[in-house]
Amino acid sequence: MRVERFSEARFASMAEDWNTCLAESDANPLFMSWPWLFSWWQTWSQLLGMELVLLAVFDENDGLVGIGPFSRRVLVTSAGIRVTRMYMLGNAWRLAPTVRTEYCGIIARRGYEDSVGAILLSALAQLGWDELIFTDVPPKQLEHFRRAGLDEHVGYRIIQRTVDEGVCVDTTGRFTDWLNALGKNTRLKAYNRRTYLDKHGELNFSVHDTDRDGDFFKLLNAFHHRRWGKAAFEREALRFHRLLLQRLHLCGGKPVLSVVRFNGCCVSVLYDIVVGGCRFNLQAGYDESFNAKVSLGYLHLGFAIEEAFSDKTTRNYDLLAGTGKKQFYKSHFHGEVVNFSTFQVVRGPFLKLLYAIQSASPPLMARTFNRRVGL
Known part of the structure; x- marks a missing residue:
């Protein structure tokens, strides 16, 4: 070799x-x-x-x-x-x-x-x-x-930095079995609230249509601006995702851009990609002020996960790493927890000495050391 x-x-x-x-x-x-x-x-x-x-x-x-x-x-x-x-x-x-x-x-x-x-x-x-x-x-x-x-x-120093958690849902079984395994509150938010909304208007889950809905990423960024005070994808990230979607067919992938509409108005968008038998949830955006009784984020994910269960070529719905605004909501979706490790391998002698001093210092002293050294 x-x-x-x-x-x-x-x-x-x-x-x-x-x-x-x-x-x-x-x-x-x-x-x-x-x-x-x-x-x-x-x-x-x-x-x-x-x-x-x-x-x-x-x-x-x-x-x-x-x-x-x-x-x-x-x-x-x-x-x-x-x-x-x-x-x-x-x-x-x-x-x-x-x-x-x-x-x-x-x-x-x-x-x-x-x-x-x-x-x-x-x-x-x-x-x-x-x-x-x-x-x-x-x-x-x-x-x-x-x-x-x-x-x-020999001579390497390995430093663990973070361990983040993601959640991946197995979609090879029956959607009803997965739904029944959810906690009562999660099942209410991800599925049962459909009945409540159907009584008050027309609820629709569909594929994004540019002619009808406008540019998908503009919709996504607008929802994020209102909720977080910043765009989901700034200039470079937006360029990246547009390039990615142009080339996705080269790895056998396809985008799944979906919207939830209520009484004809788009209230939620979801950005997924399907490739290699897995559906990856990359980003979401929704109208946080829509209805106090409805969590649009959960509701939209419920629609998307149900769709993944119905597609026999899709084995998993991956919620990936990251937490929500207030809690680690992904843990409520009855999926397998995936740990993501980030660590440093250090071999420079002087750097190994600095990191040894850092790790041996009390927290306050270590933070001061980090600011002064710039590592």
Whole structure:
């Protein structure tokens, strides 16, 4: 097996090869797809001054069996410390806000996971960096990294930063069984309130129609402005999603943009993508002042999840990571909890010393240290 570092031009032209390798792996079919990662790279790489570190693994027959998507950037902290930081492609941890890329990891054809992981870690070890940031890594990918020997590299310091939770609903059974397993209050909000609304007007769940409803992202952003005081997708994020939707067919995906209308007025929008047998819920927006007795967010998700159950090619409805405005509402939807780990791998001797001081300090002193050092 051999590793080759690909250029940006090669990255731009490898959609078909990437998709073939991804389809024969257990990596996430959306977030690790070429349309998602290349669109992210096109949107943010120049703005953030990122250097592409795209590693491709080939077998003895020159077949592509693995992909390691990374990027690199040199930064100088507020204390003047020069740090070369490696990132997983699709994230810019503590650098700038971008869209969130979840289920991060490497792509390896089934049966090649351990060998691809080991050869990629070996290739990364030969590159120049002080820190390697692994972001939103799911349990299966975390296990691949451990089996490949990440924990055993002499001289590395591994620092756990966050563990976030997401929820994924299995939609292979019957919708009524899932519905009956919900708590009483969740079932009321996600389904039973339909009856209440039907008595007071015309409730309709349908696919978004640009001619009827206008631009979907403008609707989404308008709802978010009223609820959160800011857009769901600012300029760069909006550009990213428009690029993504143009290319989604290249990984076999399709957008599902839906609206809930009441008495002919759009009161809620939902942005989903279906790919690889999974429906991913990326964003939602709704009229928070609609009705005190109705939670439009729950109601719209109830419609979407029911639709996923009715589609026999869809195995899961993934609510992804993130909390609501007031609570972790996703935990109410009777799905499997998925943990996403974000951690640093540090090998620069001076940085390891600084992080050791930081971890040994009391919380107040550690915060002061962080502000002064700029890490």
